[in-house]
Amino acid sequence: MNDPPAAPADADLLDEARAGSGAALEALLERHEAKLYRFARRLCRHREDAEDVLQESLLAAARGLPRFRGASSLGTWLYTIARSFCIKKRRRSVFAPPEVSLDTEASVAAGGVADPSRRPDEALEASRLEAALEREIARLERPYREVLLLRDIEGLSSAEVARVTGLSVGAVKTRLHRARARLREALAPFMAPRGEAAARAAAPCPDVVRLFSRHLEGDVSAKTCASMEKHLASCPRCAGACDELKEVLRLCRAAPEPAVPADVQGKVRRAVHDLAAGRSQATRAIARGSRHRQVATRAGVSGRPRIEGGPTPSTRRPPGPTGSGAPRPCAPRAAVPTRGSRSPPPRADGSPPRR
Numbered sequence: 335m336n337d338p339p340a341a342p343a344d345a346d347l348l349d350e351a352r353a354g355s356g357a358a359l360e361a362l363l364e365r366h367e368a369k370l371y372r373f374a375r376r377l378c379r380h381r382e383d384a385e386d387v388l389q390e391s392l393l394a395a396a397r398g399l400p401r402f403r404g405a406s407s408l409g410t411w412l413y414t415i416a417r418s419f420c421i422k423k424r425r426r427s428v429f430a431p432p433e434v435s436l437d438t439e440a441s442v443a444a445g446g447v448a449d450p451s452r453r454p455d456e457a458l459e460a461s462r463l464e465a466a467l468e469r470e471i472a473r474l475e476r477p478y479r480e481v482l483l484l485r486d487i488e489g490l491s492s493a494e495v496a497r498v499t500g501l502s503v504g505a506v507k508t509r510l511h512r513a514r515a516r517l518r519e520a521l522a523p524f525m526a527p528r529g530e531a532a533a534r535a536a537a538p539c540p541d542v543v544r545l546f547s548r549h550l551e552g553d554v555s556a557k558t559c560a561s562m563e564k565h566l567a568s569c570p571r572c573a574g575a576c577d578e579l580k581e582v583l584r585l586c587r588a589a590p591e592p593a594v595p596a597d598v599q600g601k602v603r604r605a606v607h608d609l610a611a612g613r614s615q616a617t618r619a620i621a622r623g624s625r626h627r628q629v630a631t632r633a634g635v636s637g638r639p640r641i642e643g644g645p646t647p648s649t650r651r652p653p654g655p656t657g658s659g660a661p662r663p664c665a666p667r668a669a670v671p672t673r674g675s676r677s678p679p680p681r682a683d684g685s686p687p688r689r
């Protein structure tokens with residue numbers, strides 16, 4: 335399934351929204367809300383908190399849009415806002431309930447990566463695996479969890495994750511490799527017997543999971559890659575571990591976008607609508623040339639939505655060079671599938687999709 339060909343690009347909607355189009359503003363936020371909600375639910379690990387965060391983030395974005403200069407993609411900017419609201423939420427609640435596993439009933443019941451060709455026992459096994467994945471993601475400490483969510487579920491590049499989190503690209507990757515390795519380890523029992531095809535290797539095994547994760551980020555030299563390939567060809571245990579990591583990443587990328595609760599959606603729509611109406615009044619005032627810029631600022635403030643927002647969206651600059659599209663030293667053994675409907679086509683080398 336592809337987006338309808340006529341769907342305007344984010345950049346076009348942005349221009350229109352900045353020029354005062356309420357419809358463009360609403361369309362823009364609507365386009366991103368399910369992804370933001372998916373991210374917030376896993377980062378907050380609490381549904382109501384995630385709903386609040388979504389609401390606050392969308393409204394803060396609607397208010398901050400005139401200040402958004404496009405230094406990063408709109409999506410990256412929105413994740414930055416949502417992340418800061420999630421963190422704030424957690425800090426604010428002194429008696430916050432213990433962080434628990436995200437309930438997975440929705441994603442599992444919805445079939446997650448629904449595949450009609452699956453047999454019932456396969457479907458059951460798959461839904462167990464998906465539930466286990468959610469549990470293990472929820473168990474990761476936040477610094478690891480947020481990096482994994484942004485990179486492997488939301489599909490941002492490492493450089494974009496660095497921008498959202500304020501970390502260096504190197505720190506993002508270090509956390510990412512650890513998070514991936516931990517998930518792979520925790521989920522290995524659910525993926526037996528593939529991972530149990532253990533056999534004695536002649537030489538001591540390298541840390542193939544970490545190597546493979548680094549390879550996905552374009553950080554493994556051709557020489558190292560070749561020796562890894564050689565080892566994998568002769569070591570079923572390591573080959574199994576790599577397969578498990580691929581499966582974990584495939585599942586991450588297949589995480590569905592949850593339905594945004596109707597009441598949250600309604601509140602946001604109304605507030606954004608009011609905000610947009612306030613803005614277009616301001617725009618008309620400017621057009622009449624009655625006064626100067628001051629008018630627009632004041633009208634913008636008076637047009638504030640009912641739901642009060644949070645921090646001023648960050649315009650943090652990327653710490654590193656944009657794009658981590660380093661050439662891939664060699665091809666991994668099998669491609670990691672990517673989310674079909676919203677990602678670019680899978681790269682031939684099986685690396686995660688870039689945006």
Ligand SMILES: [Zn+2]
Nearest residue numbers: 535539569572
């Ligand atoms: Zn090995």
